[in-house]
Amino acid sequence: MNIYDVSEKAGVSIATVSRVINGSANVSSKTREKVLAVMEELGYTPNVFARGLGLNTMNTIGIMCADSSDPFLANAVYYLEQNLRKNGYDSFLCCTGYELSTKQNYLKLLLSKRVDAIILVGSNFLEAAKKDNQYMIDAANEVPVMLINGYLAHPNIYCTLCDDYQAVYDGTIRLIEAGYRRPLFLYCSRSYSALQKLSGFRDALSASGLPAPEESVCLCANDIAQTKELLCSLKGRGLVFDAVFGAEDSLAVGAVKYAREQGLRIPEEFAVVGYNNSMLAVCSEPELTSIDNHVETLSITTVSTLMRVLGGNDVPNKTTISNELVVRGTARL
Amino acid sequence: MNIYDVSEKAGVSIATVSRVINGSANVSSKTREKVLAVMEELGYTPNVFARGLGLNTMNTIGIMCADSSDPFLANAVYYLEQNLRKNGYDSFLCCTGYELSTKQNYLKLLLSKRVDAIILVGSNFLEAAKKDNQYMIDAANEVPVMLINGYLAHPNIYCTLCDDYQAVYDGTIRLIEAGYRRPLFLYCSRSYSALQKLSGFRDALSASGLPAPEESVCLCANDIAQTKELLCSLKGRGLVFDAVFGAEDSLAVGAVKYAREQGLRIPEEFAVVGYNNSMLAVCSEPELTSIDNHVETLSITTVSTLMRVLGGNDVPNKTTISNELVVRGTARL
DNA sequence: TTGTATGCGTTATCAT
């Protein structure tokens, strides 16, 4: 079943059938209807490979994310897929894990599949060492590369980020102003985004004239139970803190569990702020005060930016979305 | 940059280059190495479209799920993608939403992309009306269709499910034996899986000789806060219940919040059991006793079954995985 | 408005 079958049955040439398929104006409406009728009758579908061979595109976007079961990434993937489809693009999904070499391989693989663009979701794609980001630059030489929550200045790389630095800075200031003088910052990755948050926290301490000892920030595992244990042991070792700002909601939930175990009243004696405003925030008891980074907006913006890029428009390389502090029970700010 | 460039530079014909690419045995090792060297030097990558045109496949599997941000589905998608890739297949992701016509369209779209098989994740793809499942049967006439958590008896449709009926049946029995004589079942969808769970609950009540009035099961929204409200209003209307079995963890969390608001002690006065053993389970306070449906096993089994099908093996149409009750704080069973 | 002929980059068949 191919274009020849249709053309034969419709009594026209394959060129005409092709024109109908591609909505060319140069077809008489009578011919068009005849052809459409035959296509319908035969249940004809153009062969995407033959089509791709000529056009060298299959209207497909490669999406890479480290782990699509992470709630933030899962949401992003969902919104991306939906919006890409609205624009007539399909999505090739790649869950790369967190290892550099794997990411590099998968990116090459996507390119070899002739995707029209690549979207990298999550700041974990940005490596600390500059040369380790070369693979993204190489990719950008072939197709547009979109970064969600990461920033890399290079032609044909377009970044959409939420202002993590500012969000944590502002949130920390509000914690301090609310009377929590010894906030502790927890994070669980050295990604671009995590480091931004970290800076925001440190700068807020400085700006408030509070001491910012090394112990006021702590790297930990992205796990509720382990976070609780960590906090217990920190407390056991004499560290004093009256609030926890988690770089992820899961860390914040761990802090809530810690407070409960220690018999600390939330939010009177102990405050907790999370990040992402995920389902965990409303699951927690009390519910988490958390920063919403507007995943949906982030995703929609990325797609619309990409569409403009593919349309040949001139587009800014960096778009920043502001976050929002959602106040709930763990911190009345 | 194509196969001709390579053949020219290597001083062989394109046929030989093609043989090298495809690992044909009929190439002298000397020639092979020469060609490989040239390919490496030129950074040559075969054109997937031309390849697809000849082979009529691109080693791609279509994955459909209603909403990749649902934790259960997100996990499944993640494991599927990983395992498919291990087997040399790429994944086309489609988030279809819950509307029938949309699902039908997306399935057709995947077929038109010439995927080698389709995996439908989640029992929400099975409609109550038999004729509404015809679209899957149509698809099965073209490529293997894999169902995760759904059952449809038809050639070329392969189902992998966890035994939801048995899991809920057993769990309910254990609740009753532990002394909770008035369990309430909450569910939030009419999917195949949800109905299985419902039957399990009802049968457990009967088997225990307990009355099973219509009010002992309740359809509600998949939302923590709304579930809590619903339970409060049920209680207000005089319904008596001392345990809640939620068809999803989120419903169970809602029940925990309800108990807290009512001042009921968990698990002494009030027990809660969830389903999926998701992150919500350990986030909740107390942590949820929940049924683990082994998403990873489910996904791995699906992929390995698919590989056997694609390999031309004879494969059973239905594989059932048993679940496991994970006991935590909300019900000491 | 319509048809003819060619190219797209492979794989596969057939010779050699």
Add this chain to the structure above:
DNA sequence: ATGATAACGCATACAA
């Protein structure tokens, strides 16, 4: 073991 050449199904430049 290797090479020449015909599909594969479509889009498109060009001709009519």
